[in-house]
Amino acid sequence: MxxxxxxxxxxxxxxxxxxxxxxxxxxxxxxxxxxxxxxxxxxxxxxxxxxxxxxxxxxxxxxxxxxxxxxxxxxxxxxxxxxxxxxxxxxxxxxxxxxxxxxxxxxxxxxxxxxxxxxxxxxxxxxxxxxxxxxxxxxxxxxxxxxxxxxxxxMKDSELINELLDLLYDGDITLKEVENILTGSQYAKAASRIKTVMLKRQEVLLASYIKEMTNNQLHKEIIYIYGKSGTGKTRLATNYATKTSHTYFTTGSSKDPFQDYQNEPIVIIDELRPETFSYDDLLKILDPYNFNVMVPVRFFDKALSAKMIFITSPYSPYELYSEILTKKKGNPRIDSFEQLERRIGLTLYIDKHYIYSSTFEPRTKTYIPIQDKKQKNPFYENPIYVHDEQKLFDKIIEPMKTKNV
Missing domain, CATH: 3.40.1310.30 (Replication Protein E1; Chain: A,)
Structure with missing residues (x-):
């Protein structure tokens, strides 16, 4: 099923x-x-x-x-x-x-x-x-x-490439659009120059972002949402993003989560797992006052210019921390949980009935949902189970009925 x-x-x-x-x-x-x-x-x-x-x-x-x-x-x-x-x-x-x-x-x-x-x-x-x-x-x-x-x-290849590089630097065309326009041989000629232009553009974007955040005395807002699969964590984050901003980014695969990031102001780190980032990288990304952050992608690093970051995960912040240290063999005396906890502005626990504000209890190392700070959960949807074993069985068996088996 x-x-x-x-x-x-x-x-x-x-x-x-x-x-x-x-x-x-x-x-x-x-x-x-x-x-x-x-x-x-x-x-x-x-x-x-x-x-x-x-x-x-x-x-x-x-x-x-x-x-x-x-x-x-x-x-x-x-x-x-x-x-x-x-x-x-x-x-x-x-x-x-x-x-x-x-x-x-x-x-x-x-x-x-x-x-x-x-x-x-x-x-x-x-x-x-x-x-x-x-x-x-x-x-x-x-x-x-x-x-x-x-x-x-x-036009000669060099003229076309130069024109596209200028458009790319100014942000009037995306890397994907350049790839669609250039032939394979043209892209091979331009690959190193495209990378150089993209890196320079990221530097310019990062400098502009740092200036904006510093001059306006702003900081990144970090919201951590945890709960079981299917309770509506991602829908809660995207609901806020779509109603307050026209542009937001949701991370992709854990191997290259920021590959398609285009400097959107709201980032949703979706279904965060212990293997997605090292603890050091995670702390850098979530530091509310560290604006000089480049996130690694396959071909070149990109400037993280988010003003708000949502994290959704089946792990509570402390559970995530413990798993990261176990899998990455970290040192808890150096990599303390307090470093992660103080970066999170709001922790929400979500079940199929309610969305709770949640607080950390140091003695038990657990997060406690606050009962008088809860809201009914409108994002929960009953999981749909499809019982298709017979259909799949017939599909697999059918070719065996031919004579040349």
Missing amino acids: TKQTETETKEPRVRSVMYTQQIRLLKDKDWKRETKRIVNTVEPKYWASILHDKDLDDDGKPVEPHLHLMLYFSHARSPKSIAWEIDEKEGLRKNAKTERLEFFKNPNNGYSYLVHRTTNASDKYQYPLEDVFSNFDFTEKIEQITRNITRKAQ
């Missing part, structure tokens, strides 16, 4: 998104006001929209007027979060429908489609550039895209 676990399948995050909707179904039937409502909610770095009211279908009949809104975000975002916010946060975020969203590896393709300046849309009505409503000079952008397409057809 299989069991639905607490940590749901992580959806790929995106930076370039196009929202499309028929005018009659918009919350505000004035497409420009609707555009402003949406961008004020989801807060993209760049946006551009247009009313398509001259499109024809394959039979030459008019297509119902509809809005196209292209969004480009500074950080990669969850499609469900974007859809949920566009829909004014109706219902649960995890149930948000993303059918009206289209995703682009390169935002320029989305901008070009708004006015049908793409190869696949060249036979459609060519909308005037001035019809587009945007927060940047759209005409200049399309002219730039057109020049670049012509130039890239004639």
Whole structure:
């Protein structure tokens, strides 16, 4: 049998998104006001929209007027979060429908489609550039895209690489986007320079983060949530993150937990286990006043610029500490538990009924849920067990019935 676990399948995050909707179904039937409502909610770095009211279908009949809104975000975002916010946060975020969203590896393709300046849309009505409503000079952008397409057809590898390196350094393109644009041979030529640029950009981001935190007398807030699997630890953390910030990051595999980190301000270290970090690295990451932290990833270190860090784990903080010292053979006289405890601003224990504030009892080395500091747990979901033994049995046995076994 299989069991639905607490940590749901992580959806790929995106930076370039196009929202499309028929005018009659918009919350505000004035497409420009609707555009402003949406961008004020989801807060993209760049946006551009247009009313398509001259499109024809394959039979030459008019297509119902509809809005196209292209969004480009500074950080990669969850499609469900974007859809949920566009829909004014109706219902649960995890149930948000993303059918009206289209995703682009390169935002320029989305901008070009708004006015049908793409190869696949060249036979459609060519909308005037001035019809587009945007927060940047759209005409200049399309002219730039057109020049670049012509130039890239004639461009030497070195010119293309230099252009992408500049965009990468400025944060206008991600490493994944660069990898999608370059061919294998081009990437091989640029690999060392890409690494150098990424390291330099991380230095710049880290310096900016340190300045912000220091000048504003801020510190990292550390929240530790522990409890059994399936009680809603991760949902509690992501619920807070989605309702208070447009960008957050959830760690991946224990082998490279920060691989996809893009300097989001909220970090969720999900299902923390003793083998994930060394005790020394964990203390550095969680130190509220240590802003000069680079987290290790496979190709280069990244600046940790989080203002809030959630930890979810089946272990209490002390249980985690004890397991780390056992597995890593640490010295408790040097690596004391107090170092970890004083870094945690709030410890929450969660069961299927309640969320408790929890306090450490030094005498028994245990955490005690505070009974008068609890809240009903809205994040618990009964695990779903699927009894599929017969189906799997039939699937395995069926090939044995053929004659050539």
